[in-house]
Amino acid sequence: MSSPLTPDALARALRDEGVRMREHGNWKTYNRNHKGSWGPVHGVMLHHTAGRKSLSLCRTGTPDLPGPLCIGLISKDGTVHLVGYGRTNHAGSGSTAVLDAVRTSRALPSRPGPDAVDGNARFYGFEIENLGDGHDPYPAAQLDAVERLSAAICRSHGWPGARVIGHKEWTRRKIDPSFSMPTMRTRIGARIGTTSPRPRYAPFPGTEFFTSSRRSALITALGRRLVAEGCGRYAVGPGPEWGEADRTSYAAWQRKLGYVGAAADGIPGRISWDKLRVPQAD
Known part of the structure; x- marks a missing residue:
């Protein structure tokens, strides 16, 4: 039923x-x-x-x-x-x-x-x-x-x-x-x-979203995608609060995409975010 x-x-x-x-x-x-x-x-x-x-x-x-x-x-x-x-x-x-x-x-x-x-x-x-x-x-x-x-x-x-x-x-x-x-x-x-079900990817929330102590299910979803891409640098987690481990992991993702120097600072930008395909966090 x-x-x-x-x-x-x-x-x-x-x-x-x-x-x-x-x-x-x-x-x-x-x-x-x-x-x-x-x-x-x-x-x-x-x-x-x-x-x-x-x-x-x-x-x-x-x-x-x-x-x-x-x-x-x-x-x-x-x-x-x-x-x-x-x-x-x-x-x-x-x-x-x-x-x-x-x-x-x-x-x-x-x-x-x-x-x-x-x-x-x-x-x-x-x-x-x-x-x-x-x-x-x-x-x-x-x-x-x-x-x-x-x-x-x-x-x-x-x-x-x-x-x-x-x-x-x-x-x-x-x-x-x-x-x-x-x-x-x-x-x-x-x-x-x-036609397979269309995945729902989260839209880019803006760089200002990623500030210390920000808590959101979206940050957990982001971390899980970084781990899936082999870029996770977490000792524990990932979890819902944005922190240094998230930034370090995202920098690894940026470098995987070919970013170097200041462009691999660990703060998500629209292009790298869209390529990561973070699922919607309900």
Whole structure:
């Protein structure tokens, strides 16, 4: 069983997959969780909006169906607008047989069974801006964003592309999204299979960061990378407080890069920092 990602973990996963995002209001805490649990989650469900200018609707909903109506809206230009997080009013009830197939990553039934299980509690939901009339196109950038965001979530959970379904595959009541879900699952599976997770490297914090008695998890991460590169000069550690052992170790890294004299003073600069590839320290 899979617990939902935290909002921050979702945002990181989307960024790492190259998704262009916009975050709206209090999306991280805006949900319908007071109506029931969200999770364990078993997959991603895709929808189309059946209209344009759908951002406000996805966030606020209607009197009969309060928002948020999804976690994110994928606009025509491929931007993913994050509007809520948690239980959202996107799926409604659907087929137990479909949920069982998704949960075990098996092929879906040829036709959904009777509506018997709450999909809002079990799926991440995303709306795709489209009229759904068979004539309104899905631009390449929009489909690319659908592929990337689906792959990002699946990759984070260790799921295959089979965990991504359309609303029309969940219940006989719906026809969305109006594109081929088998084709989209093939795209998602190919991305998961051929694209390794993108490492998150810490941006250069500036030379002024490296002062005596500075404490940060980033300094520990830096020290570990220096040790991995054979430049560690630590008797103990590395640890979170910047000190002489860190400076001496970094000077060894600078010399390894070919720096000499004052250029190998042990104080990180942007070029040498970027080459060291220090991971993000959460």
